[in-house]
Amino acid sequence: DQQVKQNSPSLSVQEGRISILNCDYTNSMFDYFLWYKKYPAEGPTFLISISSIKDKNEDGRFTVFLNKSAKHLSLHIVPSQPGDSAVYFCAASINAGKSTFGDGTTLTVKP
Amino acid sequence: EAGVAQSPRYKIIEKRQSVAFWCNPISGHATLYWYQQILGQGPKLLIQFQNNGVVDDSQLPKDRFSAERLKGVDSTLKIQPAKLEDSAVYLCASSLQPTSETQYFGPGTRLLVL
Numbered sequence: 001d002q003q004v005k006q007n008s009p010s011l012s013v014q015e016g017r018i019s020i021l022n023c024d025y026t027n028s029m030f031d032y033f034l035w036y037k038k039y040p041a042e043g044p045t046f047l048i049s050i051s052s053i054k055d056k057n058e059d060g061r062f063t064v065f066l067n068k069s070a071k072h073l074s075l076h077i078v079p080s081q082p083g084d085s086a087v088y089f090c091a092a093s094i095n096a097g098k099s100t101f102g103d104g105t106t107l108t109v110k111p
Numbered sequence: 112e113a114g115v116a117q118s119p120r121y122k123i124i125e126k127r128q129s130v131a132f133w134c135n136p137i138s139g140h141a142t143l144y145w146y147q148q149i150l151g152q153g154p155k156l157l158i159q160f161q162n163n164g165v166v167d168d169s170q171l172p173k174d175r176f177s178a179e180r181l182k183g184v185d186s187t188l189k190i191q192p193a194k195l196e197d198s199a200v201y202l203c204a205s206s207l208q209p210t211s212e213t214q215y216f217g218p219g220t221r222l223l224v225l
Contacts, residue, residue: 034212
């Protein structure tokens with residue numbers, strides 16, 4: 001039973017356009033959500049997070065939206081840059097404890 | 112500030128052999144995590160230490176996996192005996208506090224079991 005799902009294994013966008021990465025979860029106890037970015041041969045790095053008391057969190061070009069009723073969150077990257085090409089993992093936790101990760105979405109930003 | 116160090120970076124072994132991975136967390140980080148990432152999947156937590164005590168090892172296959180964090184600094188993860196399905200990247204992460212946001216990951220050790 002996978003509690004965090006990223007249904008799109010890959011996404012390709014043009015430089016300068018918006019990238020939207022999606023994530024769904026099933027456990028209603030999750031109250032803290034994170035996005036990580038991973039380059040090849042490196043470990044994941046924390047990108048942005050959101051608490052369940054909010055529905056939006058913004059950090060520069062990155063915005064995370066949370067829809068609790070739909071158990072869905074999304075990461076928006078605007079504008080997308082070639083350096084954003086990486087694998088993006090969605091993760092969820094209870095009380096900011098142990099994280100449960102999705103399987104990742106590979107984003108390719110074309111120049 | 113130096114990041115999380117892991118060694119070796121790559122390891123190839125035969126099934127039923129044993130293998131050990133080493134992790135040196137960021138200085139001063141009390142919390143240390145070991146994750147297993149199978150190709151095409153997200154990281155799965157194997158064990159979490161707070162200083163030298165185990166906080167969570169619920170997903171560690173204890174019949175073949177073991178981990179220790181002597182003196183609350185470096186940590187080793189051992190697999191004995193290895194199975195084909197243990198082929199994965201083993202990631203170590205550390206944090207000042209046991210909260211998810213502040214985890215810093217090492218580059219991982221890629222294990223291939225033949």
